Amino acid sequence: MNIRSTTSLILTAAMLSTAQALAGPLIIVTTTSDLKSITESIAGDRATVSAICEGTRDAHYLQARPSFIMMARDADLWIRAGMELEIGWEPMILDGARNPDIRVGGPRHLDASEKVLKLDVPTQRLSRALGDVHPSGNPHYWTDPLNGRIVAETIAERLIRVDAAGAETYRANLAAFQKALDERMFGADLVQRFGGSTLWARQLQGTLDSFLGENGASEMLGGWVARMRPLKGRRIVTYHKNWTYFVNRFGLEVAIELEPKPGIPPSPAHLSRVVDLMREQGINTILIAPIYPPRAANRVAADVRAKVLVRAHSVGGLPAASDYLSLIDEIVNDLAETL
Amino acid sequence: MATRYKNLTVTIVAAVLSGSAPLLAGDDPLQAMLNQIREEEQTAGVAAPSSGLASAIQSFNPDISVVIDSMVHGDDARRGIGRILEGTDGFGPVREPGGFDDGFNLREAELFISSVVDPYFRAYTSIVVTEDDAALEEVVVQTTGLPYGLQLKGGKFLSEFSRSNSQHPHDWDFVDRPLVSGLIFGDGGLVEKGVQLSWLAPTPFHLLLGTEALQGENENMFGHLGRDDSGGTLTDHSGPRLWLQWIKIAPPLWGGHEAQFGLFHGYGRHQDEWDDGINDGWFDGHSRFLGTDFVYKYDAPHAYGKGDVTVQGEYMYRGKDLTLEASQSSPGLVGNSRVDQQDGLYLQGAYGFAPRWRAGLRWDYVGLTNRSRLPDRTTQRFDETHRLSAMIDFSPTEFSRLRLQVNRGEYFVDGEREEVYQVFFQALFTLGAHGAHKF
Numbered sequence: 001m002n003i004r005s006t007t008s009l010i011l012t013a014a015m016l017s018t019a020q021a022l023a024g025p026l027i028i029v030t031t032t033s034d035l036k037s038i039t040e041s042i043a044g045d046r047a048t049v050s051a052i053c054e055g056t057r058d059a060h061y062l063q064a065r066p067s068f069i070m071m072a073r074d075a076d077l078w079i080r081a082g083m084e085l086e087i088g089w090e091p092m093i094l095d096g097a098r099n100p101d102i103r104v105g106g107p108r109h110l111d112a113s114e115k116v117l118k119l120d121v122p123t124q125r126l127s128r129a130l131g132d133v134h135p136s137g138n139p140h141y142w143t144d145p146l147n148g149r150i151v152a153e154t155i156a157e158r159l160i161r162v163d164a165a166g167a168e169t170y171r172a173n174l175a176a177f178q179k180a181l182d183e184r185m186f187g188a189d190l191v192q193r194f195g196g197s198t199l200w201a202r203q204l205q206g207t208l209d210s211f212l213g214e215n216g217a218s219e220m221l222g223g224w225v226a227r228m229r230p231l232k233g234r235r236i237v238t239y240h241k242n243w244t245y246f247v248n249r250f251g252l253e254v255a256i257e258l259e260p261k262p263g264i265p266p267s268p269a270h271l272s273r274v275v276d277l278m279r280e281q282g283i284n285t286i287l288i289a290p291i292y293p294p295r296a297a298n299r300v301a302a303d304v305r306a307k308v309l310v311r312a313h314s315v316g317g318l319p320a321a322s323d324y325l326s327l328i329d330e331i332v333n334d335l336a337e338t339l
Numbered sequence: 340m341a342t343r344y345k346n347l348t349v350t351i352v353a354a355v356l357s358g359s360a361p362l363l364a365g366d367d368p369l370q371a372m373l374n375q376i377r378e379e380e381q382t383a384g385v386a387a388p389s390s391g392l393a394s395a396i397q398s399f400n401p402d403i404s405v406v407i408d409s410m411v412h413g414d415d416a417r418r419g420i421g422r423i424l425e426g427t428d429g430f431g432p433v434r435e436p437g438g439f440d441d442g443f444n445l446r447e448a449e450l451f452i453s454s455v456v457d458p459y460f461r462a463y464t465s466i467v468v469t470e471d472d473a474a475l476e477e478v479v480v481q482t483t484g485l486p487y488g489l490q491l492k493g494g495k496f497l498s499e500f501s502r503s504n505s506q507h508p509h510d511w512d513f514v515d516r517p518l519v520s521g522l523i524f525g526d527g528g529l530v531e532k533g534v535q536l537s538w539l540a541p542t543p544f545h546l547l548l549g550t551e552a553l554q555g556e557n558e559n560m561f562g563h564l565g566r567d568d569s570g571g572t573l574t575d576h577s578g579p580r581l582w583l584q585w586i587k588i589a590p591p592l593w594g595g596h597e598a599q600f601g602l603f604h605g606y607g608r609h610q611d612e613w614d615d616g617i618n619d620g621w622f623d624g625h626s627r628f629l630g631t632d633f634v635y636k637y638d639a640p641h642a643y644g645k646g647d648v649t650v651q652g653e654y655m656y657r658g659k660d661l662t663l664e665a666s667q668s669s670p671g672l673v674g675n676s677r678v679d680q681q682d683g684l685y686l687q688g689a690y691g692f693a694p695r696w697r698a699g700l701r702w703d704y705v706g707l708t709n710r711s712r713l714p715d716r717t718t719q720r721f722d723e724t725h726r727l728s729a730m731i732d733f734s735p736t737e738f739s740r741l742r743l744q745v746n747r748g749e750y751f752v753d754g755e756r757e758e759v760y761q762v763f764f765q766a767l768f769t770l771g772a773h774g775a776h777k778f
Contacts, residue, residue, distance in 0.1 A: 056640050064778050067589065069539075098489065205372065265694055291642060
């Protein structure tokens with residue numbers, strides 16, 4: 001290639017990228033399908049959103065493929081789940097994309113975990129003998145609808161900064177998304193009377209029941225909270241620690257995981273421990289995401305006559321979980337019917 | 340949790356009384372509660388050294404990892420596999436041909452350190468420690484902020500002309516290097532000091548173009564002896580003496596499928612000694628290599644790598660065109676040329692047949708073209724060498740891997756066919772930072 005043709009190629013590239021910046025909707029790339037769904041709710045028509053990791057894939061293990069690098073190259077905004085969930089592939093994608101603004105620390109790089117409430121944050125020195133543990137805590141935070149609500153706000157804030165012309169749209173969409181989420185959580189009647197924010201604050205504080213009682217509103221409770229209320233304190237078994245946040249929000253408990261340690265597949269010895277524990281405590285439900293092999297769960301379930309619930313833990317993991325709210329809907333409905 | 344935030348009730352009630360709060364402001368009840376929780380988390384973070392502030396400070400430390408690569412090896416070659424590789428017809432004498440001792444081998448411990456330097460640069464270094472030696476295999480600084488899809492990289496690095504050359508040994512799907520690159524460049528591959536400029540084109544598919552200007556110190560292909568190492572016979576050439584161009588294209592595919600094709604070319608100066616037991620002398624001239632490689636990968640939607648497929652192949656041709664500058668044994672031949680033309684290819688695949696388990700096959704074939712024209716104007720033609728390898732590996736986690744591999748090779752050395760079996764049991768362990776894997 002001679003110098004003249006190189007120069008003209010570079011100039012063409014420059015013109016193309018400028019043209020891209022001026023015309024059309026924002027191009028947003030999220031690492032996970034859950035972030036994609038929430039971002040779509042906030043951005044509306046002002047952006048096209050695509051996700052690197054589809055819901056049918058395990059976000060822990062993905063390869064930094066050239067097609068992902070293409071997505072990142074063209075991104076006006078990069079949104080990641082964070083908490084080292086994508087540590088095995090995000091650095092290679094951001095490195096290969098030649099898009100300085102979306103690198104960590106860049107103005108168009110957003111870590112959605114910035115403000116979420118974190119669980120399983122290690123308080124002691126970590127060791128890989130513990131399996132695939134994450135120094136900043138359990139990264140599957142989106143299964144707590146409150147974290148979904150917080151993430152929506154984090155995304156809206158950044159969108160307003162990146163695309164100020166759309167500020168009004170983003171504010172309105174955020175309000176609509178949070179209202180829809182609050183109504184599914186507490187029921188429309190309660191949200192109308194007290195406002196979602198108050199109900200969430202009470203829920204977080206553990207005083208929702210007494211608050212409703214004092215205001216004579218106990219009968220008005222609907223939504224996920226109402227459906228899950230009878231299950232408070234119930235114990236279930238999961239495959240991986242990816243329901244921790246959900247279970248914590250609705251007052252259930254995970255007795256044990258099928259994985260002996262995060263990221264380590266079930267061993268026969270560990271499964272027999274699981275069987276013993278389930279018998280001992282009368283646990284009858286195993287919750288497993290479709291990305292994991294169902295064999296171990298089925299074997300244990302056959303032994304103790306329990307039910308295996310295969311439920312998406314990310315948007316798109318199963319067809320019914322088509323967006324963020326229906327993802328939570330599905331889990332709540334199935335657990336409420338089974339337990 | 341219930342009692343922990345009781346003191347907030349007053350705040351919440353106050354906020355409720357003041358009516359519905361703006362959505363992005365801090366004075367609504369949920370926001371007040373979240374702020375309080377975050378504040379408490381931060382205070383706790385200062386107290387607990389493993390989280391919060393402490394980890395923020397630690398994040399300035401570079402990422403450090405060590406890969407320990409060891410194995411048990413056995414072969415049935417009379418003089419060891421290293422001698423055979425060294426003398427492979429057409430390619431030999433190969434400097435640093437690799438090879439393993441029968442019994443226990445500690446191949447290397449690789450210390451890998453990487454970090455962002457500042458908003459403009461990223462740097463990494465890989466230090467390979469063997470039993471008696473430590474070598475700076477790579478030390479690289481690369482730009483992170485160039486516009487128009489450009490990236491500049493400088494230092495000492497594994498040339499990225501092909502996928503196999505740019506990978507560190509512990510990332511290979513087999514224990515040993517493909518024959519073709521080992522015989523052409525030696526067991527270390529093409530690793531040189533220099534600079535690289537690459538450009539990610541604004542095309543709808545992945546198109547990466549790169550050019551490298553390298554010092555040219557590979558003894559087998561781009562050696563430099565100069566006056567000092569040739570008894571004053573050869574002239575000194577200043578670097579860079581080796582120029583590379585490569586291109587990589589990844590067409591858009593669907594689902595979990597991905598493929599990448601590459602073309603590469605390298606051209607540079609080469610000085611060599613003539614020492615075949617009969618003749619002596621000094622050569623000066625140029626070497627060239629060119630070829631193509633591809634990789635196809637399928638990322639199956641199963642856990643722990645089950646169903647994953649990788650297929651990879653490479654063809655490479657090399658030509659050396661040298662002039663005999665001086666010779667004591669055959670002064671009459673001075674000024675005549677020596678031309679070496681060799682090539683080779685390999686094709687390999689690996690398949691995840693069970694969670695955490697993979698099986699693979701590799702076929703090496705070198706010397707499809709295999710001739711040398713000597714200064715006395717005679718041409719020597721050599722036979723092809725080939726090798727078949729099979730491996731099974733088990734990776735308990737991303738940080739450990741155990742591999743069993745068997746090679747059966749038919750090598751030609753001094754015109755004689757030698758059949759050699761090799762068995763490897765390799766153990767790889769990674770300590771420290773979680774590395775990201777290149778495609």
